[in-house]
Amino acid sequence: MNLKKALAIGIFMGVAGQATAETTLRVASWLPPTHPQNAVVWPTWSKWVEEATEGRVKVAVEYGMGHPKTMFEIVEDGVADASFSYHGYVPGRFKLTQVVEQPLLGVNAEAASVAHWKIHQKYFTQANEHEGLEVIGLFTHGPGQIHLADPVSSLADLKGKKIRLGGGIQGEIGHRMGVTAVGAPAPKVYEMMQQGVIDGVFIPMGEQKSLRLKEVAKNVIALPGGMYLGSFSMFMNPDFLADLDPKDREAILNVSGEKLSAMAGKAWDAGDAEGLAAAQEAGVNITMVKDGDALSTEFANLAKGMDENFYAAAADRKVDGKAALSELREIARSYK
Structure with a gap:
């Protein structure tokens, strides 16, 4: 060669x-x-x-x-x-x-x-x-819901309870409810619930299965549309x-x-659908709140003014928060 x-x-x-x-x-x-x-x-x-x-x-x-x-x-x-x-x-x-x-x-x-x-x-x-x-x-x-060790009859009953919060808007919601916020990554929630370190967590329904919360958080308040999205x-x-x-x-x-x-x-x-099914099969006490129910009205009143807080935060970034939020709602609610 x-x-x-x-x-x-x-x-x-x-x-x-x-x-x-x-x-x-x-x-x-x-x-x-x-x-x-x-x-x-x-x-x-x-x-x-x-x-x-x-x-x-x-x-x-x-x-x-x-x-x-x-x-x-x-x-x-x-x-x-x-x-x-x-x-x-x-x-x-x-x-x-x-x-x-x-x-x-x-x-x-x-x-x-x-x-x-x-x-x-x-x-x-x-x-x-x-x-x-x-x-x-x-x-x-999916929609963030309330997962608890013990049942409550109103959102006011959450005052003073130790609730794991992941930050973001749920932190403001927890503040308005008067809960004692506990920070931790989601994978730690099962252990914290099991040991009684926290009384509950704000998190979507899917974690009843994926994080096995059905074993430790036997009471869920499921608000229509949830409290927030993460x-x-x-x-x-x-x-x-x-x-x-x-x-x-x-x-x-x-x-x-x-x-x-x-x-x-x-x-x-x-995952949320699977979590709901797993929770129901495990006998979790799930309160499915409907629009117009007392709990739903209580939450709507609690959430008043939060849009304006976002507008102010967006203005710090030189962004039109009102236009962005309005358009996001329009896109999301018309999505097929």
């Missing part, structure tokens, strides 16, 4: 090797593997990514990488390539994302998540609250994206955004 031919073969093999090389996109997750985020959302997106990049990018979910509030920094620093987290875990950094958490929206997580993404893209990107990250999806959990983002390291072949980078972004947001919201809705 002459030198010219050997060089040609070497170049060909190098190009072929690059064409078939796989890149692993490492996702840090902090919820248990059985949770819908890990059992449905990430696997579905992983399949989309692999198909869109023709197998050149594969997704691997990794666990035990820290508190959920640290996920933003973990991804920004490149310790992981992607993750998700709850905005309320980082008070002060995220104000605009509370637009979707406001009480009385009255829709499911899928509708809210689509509206969340659209409003973020239209109104909030310039505020750069996710600085250092590439936001690939925004979603909410805002989450899914995000990637911009340097990781920049290092990809442009066509793979575009492919990943094309299967993210609104499409990913809707899928995540839908998965969390399905």
Whole structure:
């Protein structure tokens, strides 16, 4: 074999090797593997990514990488390539994302998540609250409800009770109810309830199953539309994206955004349905409140003025909060 031919073969093999090389996109997750985020959302997106990049990018979910509030920094620093987290875990950094958490929206997580993404893209990107990250999806959990060890007959009965709150709007709701707020990541709630550290938690119905609350929180007040929705983002390291072949980078972004947001919201809705069924099967005492009931009216009165609080917070970011919230409600309530 002459030198010219050997060089040609070497170049060909190098190009072929690059064409078939796989890149692993490492996702840090902090919820248990059985949770819908890990059992449905990430696997579905992983399949989309692999198909869109023709197998050149594969997704691997990794666990035990820290508190959920640290996920933003973990991804920004490149310790992981992607993750998700709850905005309320980082008070002060995220104000605009509370637009979707406001009480009385009255829709499911899928509708809210689509509206969340659209409003973020239209109104909030310039505020750069996710600085250092590439936001690939925004979603909410389902309606936040009241899960308790012991029953209550009114919201006023919650005054002084130790309630785990995750931050964001639920913190303001808890303050208005006069509860004693206890902070902790969601995966710690079961242990805290079991040990009597807390009397209850504000959290969606799905956690009756995914976090096994049906064993320790045997009383639930389910308000119509819930008390609030919890805002989450899914995000990637911009340097990781920049290092990809442009066509793979575009492919990943094309299967993210609104499409990913809707899928995540839908998965969390399905988790709520499973949680309700699991709670009913376990004999949990569930008070299904209807519009116009005393508890519903009590909550509506308690929530008065919260819109105006958001407008003020948005103004600090130089954003028209009133227009953003009005449009979000319109998009979410008309979503089909």
